[in-house]
Amino acid sequence: MIALLLSLLCVTCPVESHLEATSARIGQALMATPKSEAGEVLRRQGVVRINNVLDRAFASRLKAQILDDHSYWYDGSNVVMRDREEVIDNDPRHIPGTRLRFKQQIAAPFAGMRADILLPIEDDQVKIFLNTATSVLSEILQTGATRLPQNEAKKREQSLQLVECAALVAWPGANHQTVHADYNLGSSLPPRLVTFVYLQDVPTCVCGATVFFPESSAAKTKPPSATCALLSINIRAGDAVIYDASLLHFGAANTMPENQRVVAYFSCAKPEAAKLSAEKTKSFQAPPPSVSRTNDKNNVLIEHPPIFLDSFS
Secondary structure (H helix, E strand, O other): OHHHHHHHHHHHOOHHHHHHHHHHHHOEEOOEOOHHHHHHHHHHHOEEEEOOOOOHHHHHHHHHHHHOOOOEEEOOOOEEEOOHHHOEEOOOEEOOOOOOEOOOOEEEEEOOOEEEEEOEOOOHHHHHHHHHHHHHHHHHHHHHHHHOOOOHHHOOOOOOEEEEEEEEEEOOOEOOOOOEOOOOOOOOOOOOEEEEEEOOOEOOOOEOOEEEOOOOOOOOOOOOOHHHOEEOOOEOOOOEEEEEOOOOEEEOOEOOOOOOEEEEEEEEEOOOHHHHHHHHHOOOOOOOOOOEEOOOOOOOOEEOOOOEHHHOO
């Protein structure tokens, strides 16, 4: 009778929920790869882990700075965002096909107890983050980027373009995300590699780990298997995970009390990819919906030249 009841529950639950819960339970830990082999592993399976990218003490300081954000507050059980009118980004600079911000940190809530926080790339601590991470990971990223779609006009090897610099926060009470990919053919952002750098330890899945499905893609019709899932667990502050934005993945629930899990990240794309993506989708920028983009009464934006990774490392 109990077995029958369980089977009925599985039938009536959405496939995604079953896959997420099962993957978080039976998936394997994503193990670290030596830097000399990491680029090829990334190119082949779409995700790779590299340890000791940031100093632990610096990771802790950056986490504290990110959480010291006055556009929202966390009262221990809820995340409250200020009114849209109270959060105004007065910097008119933008780069087509990117989400880069220059001076102001901007938070955008999503999926309940989660937020995507755009980090200002001109901030001193953010500069240290980008300088350190790109200097350690540049060769790995360059090799891994060969799996991204190739612009026929840009065959020769060039520095990758910075597309995003942000942080993902999962507060206690954040539920499993649905399985998704960060890039598909209709995206306003280009095909890209995303680099997560963990700013605190993530010892187990209940601390808000990310679950990846290697060699998967949103374009594939066959759903991924839970047994193939790789979990970002046994992570120490300063460790990094790089993945292809088209890879299927999800953020696992954060059920650990007082655990404010923060992951700083940046993404990079091949030269011209961001501009081409913006032109194709007619979306020249992707500001968070909770933010007013106003610098004067005419709301004039100023296009900024692309920023490449080799300007940091």
